[in-house]
Amino acid sequence: MTAPTPTPTPPPPYGYVSPIPVRRAHLGDALASEWTKIRSVRSTVWTLGTMVLLMLAIGLGVAAIASGEGGNMGEESALPLGFFGMLPASICVITLGVLTISSEYGTGMIRTTLTACPSRARVLTAKAIVFFLLVFTVTLVVAFVVATAQVAMVEAAEPTGAEWARATVGAAGFLALLGLLSMAVGALVRHSAGAITVMIGVLLLPLVAGMFMFASALSGLREALFTYAVPSQMIALYSAEPPFSDSGPAGWEALFILMGITAVALGGAYALLNSRDV
Template sequence: MTTPYQQQASYAPSSYVSPIPVRKAHLGDALASEWTKIRSVRSTLWTLGVMILLMLGIGLGIAAIVSANEVDLEDQSALGFGFFGVLLSTICVMTLGVLTIASEYGTGMIRTTLTACPSRGRVLAAKAIVFFLLVFTLTTVLATLVAAIQTSMIDSVEATGAEWLRATVGVGLFVALVGLLSLAVGGMIRHSAGAITIMIGVMLLPLVAAMFMFSPSLADVQDFLLQYAIPSQLIGIYGEAASGNGDGPTGWQPVWIMLGLTVAAMAGAFAVLRSRDV
């Protein structure tokens, strides 16, 4: 004879099975999340919008001025004039790189992010991949457009295929790596204004300091700063050494140097993210 408890247990409903498929989260989910965040915040629209205006406006303005004044460019191509717009637009990229991660610490959103994705390395990797691909694609397209317009407006030596590749893909890689370096600094500093200030100092301070090194004993230091400052390396991608003695990284060398710095900074950001609480 069954007891009332056994009768109740026999009529107990089976365990609930959710109609929504449950699977283990992976990097693709983190990428989708970071892409949604970076394209939906106003800071992305503002910084990239200003970047586009600077690259196109300065690039077209310089091309118009050089063309109107009929500057003789018999010994060089017109691709180098893209440097000026790219240099200023790099400041926008650095700002966006910092805000991509540091703004979440300022608003407390990082707690929600790490609750949804406890793997901190996956979060940092997703932010880095989404940011890099966005900036690289946009910068390469804009650099190609500006270069095509400048070469059509300015009478100069025809650029080689290698020069075109560096002035478009090389510039896109360099600017995107500078942005990733800023993202890593933002992840370590965890303060937007402080990280942006540091990156602007890293970009401009070496050149400013070198201008005031008049002592002959500081000549080597001055030459080093002139060669390896971020603006000087950007000039080197276009094939011109910024140092007065003609030395310094040129061609693809600045890209590899920035790649090494960025990898080291990302490793530091990962270590900080793993060791510190939010």
């Protein structure tokens, strides 16, 4: 008597084939995920909304005061007045940059993120690209509106094309890079309050420390702190000549300095993200 032929066992999962096509994930998937995250949390709306409000209110307010007092800036353009709104707006960008990554460590969401995308470098790259483009775009639009209004309201010299570029594209790039530096610090510290405190110190401590260096032996250090502090770099961005000393940065040099510092911080964030557990 011939034994019955056994029925072949279907391969796992028991013959079911998903209708969803299976493919390898790529950077575009990580970008889509990070864009969904950053636009769906309230911190983005609050921080960017406050940044826009500060840039508009302070920028237009300073222009109105300068115009109302009958001030004439002579051969200078009115575009450097944008610094007054850019400085407080940087605090909002710093906060958002830190929260972009540190909030995931606080809630434990980073484990889910790295499970869905095991490539940690890809995750950090996607966060950096999405954050930079978002802040750069929003700041560029607001900076252009404020600069246009200031030129129209204040009696001053007609800005050159280079001055327009620095006051709009340069200012947007500077704030976006400052936020990117904050995100790198958030990845290094992994704690929202701690990373924000570090970045506030980076923003304000050099100027505060320089004010108390009265000794003549510290004059060189005091001058360096005043020249290369972040607020001083913001002022230098609007000027084609060094505003503080003959050897200090001016114009696009301030942006390049911040770009180099941000690149170093991001390099450290990449290295520690791959070497530390979550």
